[in-house]
Amino acid sequence: MAIDVHRPTTVKPVLAVRVEGLTRCFDGRPVIDGLRLDVRPGEFVALLGRAGSGKSTLLRILAGLDRDIEGTVLVPRRKAVVVQEPRPMPWRRLWRTVLPGKSERAVAERVLEEVGLGHRTTAWSRTLSGGETRLAWLARALVDEPDLLLLDDPFGALDAPARATARRLLDELWRRRGCAVLLVTHDVEEAVLLADRVLVLEDGSIAHEQRVGLDRPRDVTGPRFTELRAGLLRRLGAPAA
Template sequence: MANGASIQLNGVSKAFGDRRVLDDISLTIAPGEFVAVVGKSGCGKSTLLRLVAGLETTTEGMLAVSAAPRLMFQDARLLPWKRVGENVALGSPSPAATASALAQVGLADRDRDFPAVLSGGQKQRVALARALASAPPLLLLDEPLGALDALTRAEMQTLLSDLWRERGFTALLVTHDIEEAVLLADRVILLDAGRIAYTALVTVPRPRRRGNAEIAALTDELLTRILAPQAVADFAPSFTI
């Protein structure tokens, strides 16, 4: 798709002092692709996203991003002293783009409200509108739905997926929710101790449904790989996540 940016990482490493958080990562993301990065906490997935976002610099290797990205964080990070419309305007080129972005996330009538009166899900919708208002070629998502309740999260996943299919931007999603990764992405990358441990292609046609057998099987497989090697031995069937 022509609307998306491409990302290229070649032997990228990142160290904080002596601690090597990312080790020799090579990865190419095509324009318009939806890639999810999963892994245990501390595996380096957030650092990878922050590198691509330009919030951190690489220690070694080559990183090329073909266009300026927009970001969504786990917390909405709305300016509490600005109304919803003004918050979206922060990422918007024009008032018309602000209004249409708010309409797309279903909050057209809330532009005069302060963030304090919104629910967690509504705040994330505003953050999504702010990120998409300038029609960016690349959207970076750092566990954006992690703090939401299950129902709101499912709703937001559908919204995100619909907007991505409609706009054709490139998306890089960091999440600890394996099922979410499989539901949304074309490709799921599993990071372990700063290295790419596994890559899964998701070929299930969209719209995808939670509970689809293929999705469930892939989610299971990825979970098993994440918990390997130390936990596989005592991985009992009754143990659910």
Template sequence: MAQAPDAPLTASAASTPGRLAVRLRGIGKAYRVKDGEKRVLDGVDLDIRPGEFVALLGPSGTGKTTLLRLLAGLESADTGTVLVPSRRTIVYQEPRLVPTMRVLPNVTLGQRRGAATREAGRTALAEVGLAEHERSWPATLSGGEAQRTALARALVRQPELLLLDEPFAALDALTRLHMQDLVGDLYARHRPAVLLVTHDVDEAVRLADRVAVLRDGVFAVDVRVDLPRPRRTDAPAFIALRRALLAELGVHADEPAAPPAAPAPSRPAEEAS
């Protein structure tokens, strides 16, 4: 059900009967720091159904990207179990295109060579509106075009699980809205399970079936977004849910949210496949 206006959000276990795309149980993860260790995940449980879109919010340093990297297989949990599909891929904040390769080879990078793969790459480029750019060099692309190329590269792998690590954070506001619309359209067409890590509450509510807030190593909130699509940001139910989520993040309803701080450079990592 949609969150009633001004109703408090409550944490809920994401128990989902039947087949799952993602199943996490008791996930713990800590990093060594100067004075000992910092525990960023502390017994996290998470289920994501096939075709379900989950957005993950939380202050910086709360383990959102760590959780995503665990799902991608780029890091290992200290404790707990991680069950994920074999076909999964990540779209990062930066496109990570190979500058010495044209757009189409970037999209099909790591795939079996041949006419079928090239055709699949062209189809993916057409889906993101870049059919005319297959022979372009990455340096000639705008920020939005480069990120659409990264989305095409994810699509051509036909992932069962799509991981989005703040993929629009480096884009200007208008391009960001266009990219959100594109991701929404692609999700509706392909229906992978999706986990989106973001600092943008509006983005989370606009795109996701569920929004979870990670705080102190656990999920403080896991709420279903039962709003019709396309979602209007000025709709009363949208505004009420945004207000409740901002409150969970420590932002008062009568105060504008501060813009996110400039992100630190990402650690080098190869795209999961």
């Protein structure tokens, strides 16, 4: 029997996310199998795993987009998700894309300024670059001040300079806003660069947990950073760079 409970926003929880005994099957095969997960308020958690390990499935469940589950899932009512390949709305001005169906243009402009798109407020969405589209959808996710931000490899298709810029921006936004973040990524360096804690998903459950414990901003050339990255790569079965 599935239990999917969303907390009222008036209650400040000890945990932003609590998952117990979560199972999700497809055609009788468990993709998520008895998973347990806790995320503290304001914590930044990165989730790694090989292709098909269930990372995106878990994110969809936490977002409330997949309810065909067994187990307990406790998440805040105020949550937002940014998917891998957000699609622009070409017939809308950018500020309207950020506030669909609403009229508070000043709110849209403030959030667009926050993600570095203040100069593109009145641009047609179809004119945005790939990087700008992803930042626009991040702005859309932040409009309602979420207590939990769910990110499904949102910068994976960007080139290296654009991805580095997006990472820095995400780190700044998280520290400024203080919401809990769960980031699904295929990039081990990105996980160590951004997260307080890195989890590895294997066979439908959390198989490894790594606390990062490095001061911010982080130096990707530092010996401890290099050690953490190499250890996670080995855990994923990939050669350390």
